[in-house]
Amino acid sequence: MTLKRSVGRVAAVLLAFMLIAAACGDDSGDSGSGGDDASGSDVETQAGGEFVDLGTFVGDPPEHIDPALNSTLDAYQVINALYDGLTDVDATDPENPVIVPHVAESYEANEDATVWTFTIKDDQFFSDGEQVVPTSFQRAWERASDPEFAGDYSYLMGFIDGGNEKLAGEADTISGIEADDETMTLTVTLDAPYSNFDAVAGFQLFFPMPSAVEDLESQADWENGIMIGNGPYLMAEPRTDEEIVLTRNDDWSGDFNGETWPDRLETITFRVTADPDTSYNAFEAGEGDNANIPPARTQEAQDTYGTTLDVDILGSYHFLFNERAEQVGGDENLLLRQAISQAIDREEINQAVYDGSRNTSTGITPSGIPGFAPDICDYCASDPDAAQAAVDQEAAQAAFDEWEAAGNSQSEPIPIQFNRDSGHEPVVQIMIDNLAAIGIEAVADGRDAETYFTELAEGECVICRAGWFADYPTYDNFMYDLFHSDALDGNNFGFLDDDFDALVDEGKQTVDRDAQAELFQEAEDILLNQQIGAIPINWYRGDYAYNADRIANFPQTNFGLILWEQVTLAA
Secondary structure (H helix, E strand, O other): OOOEEOOOOOHHHHHHHHHHHHHOOOOOOEEOEOOOOOOOOOOOEEOOOEEEEEEEEEOOOOOOOOOOOOOOHHHHHHHHHHOOOOEEEEOOOOOOOEEEEOOEEEEEEOOOOOEEEEEEOOOOEOOOOOEOOHHHHHHHHHHHOOOOOOOOOHHHHHHEOOHHHHHOOOOOOOOOEEEEOOOOEEEEEEOOOOOOHHHHOOOHHHOOOOHHHHHOOOHHHHHHOOOOOOOOEEEOOOOOOOEEEEEEOOOOOOOOOOOOOOOOOOEEEEEEEOOHHHHHHHHHOOOOOEEEOOHHHHHHHHHHOEEOOOOEEEEEEEEEEOOOOOOOOOHHHHHHHHHHHHHOOHHHHHHHHHOOOOEEOOOOOOOOOOOOOOOOOOOOOOOOOOOOOOOOHHHHHHHHHHHHHOOOOOOOOEEEEEEHHHOOHHHHHHHHHHHHOOOOOEEEEEEOHHHHHHHHHOOOOOEEEEEEEOOOOOOHHHHHHHHOOOHHHOOOOOOOOHHHHHHHHHHHHOOOHHHHHHHHHHHHHHHHHHOOOEEEEEEEEOOEEEOOOOEEEOOEOOOEOEOHHHOEEEO
């Protein structure tokens, strides 16, 4: 699976993290979201036609396709085709994404960003003909905060005044939501200032719900039947474990620019495949129109097919130190963590595993996120001016020697844990070899995805593979959602730092973008340099191959999402 593709912290969340990477072929376990930054083609197109997708659901069918419950990028591919949100992301300039109104005609915030008012367009409809009105959003948000139903992302409703009370079962409604269907205004009062709420408001959890959802005996039944959305596609039939079929919604009002893409596909069939190699082989055999590219076949795909490898994804592939683990956690092992991070040859990983197709990272937060700071990690040993990243093995050796001189020693190899199903083992093996060069003994500890994510959710790891795709283009989506002690229901990896939390909290509330960036950068400095809680490896790039002779346009956003309304067949 895949949504955000991330690895994480608390049971639910952690799981969400990791699932993300799973969805996109070579990673299993991250998360993501989307905007409208298409890359297109000048090829003449034909109207309609069917697209068979082999790249979204690799390994397992989605656990959830309900916007209130989903935490993976793969399922978000379906959800984003079925629903439209209040806002969207205009990523025409990938380095400077802009939040724009979508189902909302306009919106504004008060001076301290505690009260947000959205004016809803009057031409928005669900696929059953019901008009989208402010109460459609209120219905969805209160449903998502039902304590008996809430999913991994429900904590986001706690940003709204009264949201935590609703999540705790202490209130029947969220007091901070005022929906006026006559004036078509939705007024949202937040629990604290949050200058990026307009970005969050476009995320899947905040998508509207029709009144039909209220007629269910169980809310869990929504995603098991025909979900009714307001997006460019609709469900033709209930999903199965083998496939999900969507058909074009001819009554769709268009994207945030009003474009309806009249040549868009008639039918999209998402087929479940067993693993990345099976998916890719089926694609090569002509059984589908796209597939994720297995790590070892990147150059082959580039030479043979159309790919999305030129798309810089707002996502981080990294490993996490479990601060609770005796082998690597605590202040006494700070120098050991430093040595481990410094010793890893990130460019060797990029070249040997990914054919040089990824961007070697020097931080968790990627370029394209406002406030991005290049080379924020002091121990990632990268020289942006060099042809290859320079590994500071001498400094890594010195840090390890100092750790040993303080009376520390290895009693057993350090396990590096990962899920075996998505091509992570070659990465881990290079890390093991890099560490061995300075005298650190490590061992690969792979397991099946279900076991891995379950154990991760319970905090049972030492060094753990992780990944994360942005849900929305904000710095706090990385710093808060991944590492803050209050996020995602907790932090199973034990990274608990009061100074970090304080900086992130202040950053979320700060309206001035330059000041906000400085605060988040200070927080990331604590994470990577003062506490060394994570090991950045690379930033994701698009990883789909598609049949360019048949497919005229196959845009992947820098959130990892395919813009299905813009996918067209060649004439």
